[in-house]
Amino acid sequence: MLKILTVVGARPQFIKAAAVSRAIRETDGLTEVMVHTGQHFDPNMSDVFFEELDIPKPQHHLDIHGGGHADMTGRMLIAIEPILLTEKPDWVVVYGDTNSTLVGSLAASKLHIPVAHVEAGLRSFNRRMPEEINRLVTDHLATLNFCPTAVAVANLAAEGVTKGVHHVGDVMYDATLFVTDKAEESSTILTSLGLVPKTYSLATIHRAENTDDREQLLAVVRFLQDQSQKYPVVLPLHPRTRQAALRMGVALDGLKIIDPVGYFDMAKLLHNAIEVYTDSGGVQKEAYFHRVPCTTLRDETEWTETISHGWNRLWMQPAQAVRREIEEYGTGRAAYNVTRLLSSGGSP
Ligand code: UDP
Numbered sequence: 001m002l003k004i005l006t007v008v009g010a011r012p013q014f015i016k017a018a019a020v021s022r023a024i025r026e027t028d029g030l031t032e033v034m035v036h037t038g039q040h041f042d043p044n045m046s047d048v049f050f051e052e053l054d055i056p057k058p059q060h061h062l063d064i065h066g067g068g069h070a071d072m073t074g075r076m077l078i079a080i081e082p083i084l085l086t087e088k089p090d091w092v093v094v095y096g097d098t099n100s101t102l103v104g105s106l107a108a109s110k111l112h113i114p115v116a117h118v119e120a121g122l123r124s125f126n127r128r129m130p131e132e133i134n135r136l137v138t139d140h141l142a143t144l145n146f147c148p149t150a151v152a153v154a155n156l157a158a159e160g161v162t163k164g165v166h167h168v169g170d171v172m173y174d175a176t177l178f179v180t181d182k183a184e185e186s187s188t189i190l191t192s193l194g195l196v197p198k199t200y201s202l203a204t205i206h207r208a209e210n211t212d213d214r215e216q217l218l219a220v221v222r223f224l225q226d227q228s229q230k231y232p233v234v235l236p237l238h239p240r241t242r243q244a245a246l247r248m249g250v251a252l253d254g255l256k257i258i259d260p261v262g263y264f265d266m267a268k269l270l271h272n273a274i275e276v277y278t279d280s281g282g283v284q285k286e287a288y289f290h291r292v293p294c295t296t297l298r299d300e301t302e303w304t305e306t307i308s309h310g311w312n313r314l315w316m317q318p319a320q321a322v323r324r325e326i327e328e329y330g331t332g333r334a335a336y337n338v339t340r341l342l343s344s345g346g347s348p
Helices: 011-025 047-052 069-087 099-110 130-141 150-158 171-186 189-193 214-227 239-248 263-272 281-289 304-308 334-344
Strands: 002-008 030-036 091-095 115-118 144-147 165-167 201-204 233-236 256-258 275-278 294-296 312-314
Touching: 002 011, 002 069, 002 099, 002 334, 011 030, 011 047, 011 091, 011 171, 011 281, 011 334, 030 069, 030 334, 047 263, 069 099, 091 099, 091 334, 099 115, 099 130, 115 130, 115 334, 144 150, 144 334, 150 165, 150 304, 171 263, 171 281, 171 334, 189 263, 214 233, 214 239, 214 275, 233 263, 263 281, 275 281, 281 294, 281 304, 281 312, 304 312
Parallel strands: 002 030, 002 091, 091 115, 115 144, 144 165, 201 233, 201 275, 233 256, 275 294, 294 312
Antiparallel strands: none
């Protein structure tokens, strides 16, 4: 039996890990232990995803959140090491690009435990983003890098990382397929918000580059306020953005502000939106999965195929291409590609 220790901590990681965790449970010879670092802790940023996506309760909860990057990362590193020493996993699996990703990969590699990185190889080429630093370090420490796109594979090759690199597709597409029909049936969010399909837009803002600077946050909010002249803009507000707007005195008038929603409600909101505005990596792709055009509230994106295939544009640039299907995210079996490669130690 191969023991996989999964490290999660933030909302997008619960969604990605849900797909892989389901595949682990369906694969003979694999068993999973989960560590939740506590990076996201509000019930609507954490518990709701475990419930809706059937993720087993984590065996270890570090309950670490808040503080600066060094503080949070340091406390997590100290807390996770004894767990790795006790659990003695065969693989540590980390997701995406948060401080929890960095902590899992750093602590494991120092203990000579092989690391597998799901959603490897993404680059914004902007090292001011904390996410970019987390990705760079993790990809270079990992024994197996599971890439969602061909561009991600090429990014790693350009940095000399070619061993253990596999294009597996996007586990978030698996998650979207799992949830869309269920959400259409069970979510009542449109009725409770008084929304009619295809007559509203959906927005999310949470990146530090948009929330840490008053002028930048004002510019993003003004952009959304302009867009709301066409259709009302629904904005499930991330706790970080709520705090930043309050602290810096940025008024969110004219936008339909709601608390962060669970994954079913989010899928329903995405599926029925006429347009999406976001600085989220996950939401850019989900807009495409639901075939809704997206505007990215950033000056660059890691998901360049959404732009080249006409589904996405950067907010300061016009749309570049005619809309085409994006094949490289796979067919909804990315999580099974991950478990197959974990089982075989990386042999295709
Ligand atoms: N999401 C959600 N509820 C919300 C906002 C986002 O379920 O109120 C989901 C969204 O559909 C996507 C994921 O959270 O699957 C994206 O997470 P986030 O934007 O926090 O992180 P990123 O993708 O930028 O790493």
